[in-house]
Amino acid sequence: MTTDAVLANRPFTLHRFPLEQKNRSLQAWDAADEYLLEHISEDYSDVRKILVLNDSFGALSCALSVIYQHDDQLPAIHFVNDSFVSTAACKYNLSENQLPDTHISFLDSLDALPHDIDLVILKIPKNAGYLQHQLAKLSHLPADIPVVAAGKAKEIHTSTLKSFNHFIYEPKTSLAVKKSRLIFSKTTNKPVACKFPVSWSLEKTEMTITNHANVFSRDSLDIGARFFFNYLPAGKKALNIIDLGCGNGVIGLQTLNRMPNAKVTFVDESAMAVASARQNVADNLPTRLSDSQFVHNDCLTDFTPNSADLVLCNPPFHQAQAITDHIAWQMFLQAKYTLRNGGELRIIGNRHLDYQDKLQRLFGNCKVLGNNKKFTVLSVIKRS
Incomplete structure (x- = not known):
């Protein structure tokens, strides 16, 4: 280089x-x-x-x-x-x-x-x-x-x-x-208002989602998240869950709504994403703020090893204008490090990105939970 x-x-x-x-x-x-x-x-x-x-x-x-x-x-x-x-x-x-x-x-x-x-x-x-x-x-x-x-x-x-x-x-x-x-x-010292943050109703719910200006899929629910909703966990288990690359937090928010005893950590490298996720939990599930953490970080760098039960992730495939898979690969490696033995990484990705092969090599297993013409949802388990 x-x-x-x-x-x-x-x-x-x-x-x-x-x-x-x-x-x-x-x-x-x-x-x-x-x-x-x-x-x-x-x-x-x-x-x-x-x-x-x-x-x-x-x-x-x-x-x-x-x-x-x-x-x-x-x-x-x-x-x-x-x-x-x-x-x-x-x-x-x-x-x-x-x-x-x-x-x-x-x-x-x-x-x-x-x-x-x-x-x-x-x-x-x-x-x-x-x-x-x-x-x-x-x-x-x-x-x-x-x-x-x-x-x-x-x-x-x-x-x-x-x-x-x-x-x-x-x-x-x-x-x-x-x-x-x-x-x-x-500059002119003539303050002009800006339309951001923006808010919209989350389809099929009574929730309102608020997004700061630099958040992915700022103006509507992205189609990947919509499909991932079908494969989010539910139940009464007291799991420690990470919404990795959380964006506006809709994945973690829906998970909190479906899992009354879970704790969710929202992580993103965008300050605006983390702020949006925090606001969306506060606005829609205020009683669950105590079960939530919001972390501005480079993926899972410096997270405690063997500390999470489940990592949910919709990984990006670009950095600024550069199309690259290194961020996704970093997410997968750090998720493996952070998960407990028996813990699960569950992701959604574009089908053409071939995450299945990468995850199979890294974890030694990979299960397809569902797919459509554009996306696939994959699950891997960390084994000792």
């Missing part, structure tokens, strides 16, 4: 997370990062306080720490990200480049933004609703703070520019360089 980057004419060693992923050709930075850093290092020389949104693996934060270091004083950087993995990657890459993290405040996607800022840097997220959420928060900042955004040219649409114009200031765009483009805008 290429780890040696040159950003704003300065060398860095940068790693993409998780470190154990199989596809080592994926980089921890892209052409949009390069273009953005080259521009701001030339045009914004007096910056001392920087707000950085959506720095996927810390490439921007590492480079900014060096670009804006004056007389051994590092700039104040506010790193805002929804992703637990992105935050961990940033801290790791700072250390790899002999940079401290004491000058960086790490904020999640729902934290209040600082107002004492000289420059806002924003990597355009793939999720347009999440961009609107972030621009709405920027609309509350003091007027005339420069905002420089970057992304792949093909993913900056007319609707993207309309969002900037609606929430902050009429944007201008750069020429495309290496298939990347910059957007220039500024």
Whole structure:
């Protein structure tokens, strides 16, 4: 994997997370990062306080720490990200480049933004609703703070520019360089409301599901979860259950509803997902909050071994724009480590992903509980 980057004419060693992923050709930075850093290092020389949104693996934060270091004083950087993995990657890459993290405040996607800022840097997220959420928060900042955004040219649409114009200031765009483009805008201190979080009724129930902007299947029940509902556990056993990659928590929520003596831990690497899951339990099953835990984490990293009876999972098959199975594989490995002997991992996946073969090799068994044209539900048992 290429780890040696040159950003704003300065060398860095940068790693993409998780470190154990199989596809080592994926980089921890892209052409949009390069273009953005080259521009701001030339045009914004007096910056001392920087707000950085959506720095996927810390490439921007590492480079900014060096670009804006004056007389051994590092700039104040506010790193805002929804992703637990992105935050961990940033801290790791700072250390790899002999940079401290004491000058960086790490904020999640729902934290209040600082107002004492000289420059806002924003990597355009793939999720347009999440961009609107972030621009709405920027609309509350003091007027005339420069905002420089970057992304792949093909993913900056007319609707993207309309969002900037609606929430902050009429944007201008750069020429495309290496298939990347910059957007220039500024804050106005004219707060604009955002439609998120959104809520909708969960079909065939009296429950209302609330979703923050960056949650998977934000606007309706996804078809995978709908099919998985047919294969969720029920009964009076006092099981310790994990909803792994919980999203808005509908799988764990339905499990709590069907199992009055169970305890469910909701885990996701998205801060917005964990917050949505917590709200959905509080709104729909408030008496079960004491039976629930909500964990913002990289899968089951650092979970206690042999502590769970059942892990339920609808694993993702992508990380940002990269299609990959390494997250699913990490989930399967860590589930095996976390389950008690005799414990079960129950998953739903797209049929073409061939999880059955992977699980058979890892656990030595795999049972098909059900399938349709698109999905299959699989069960494996941990055996000593």
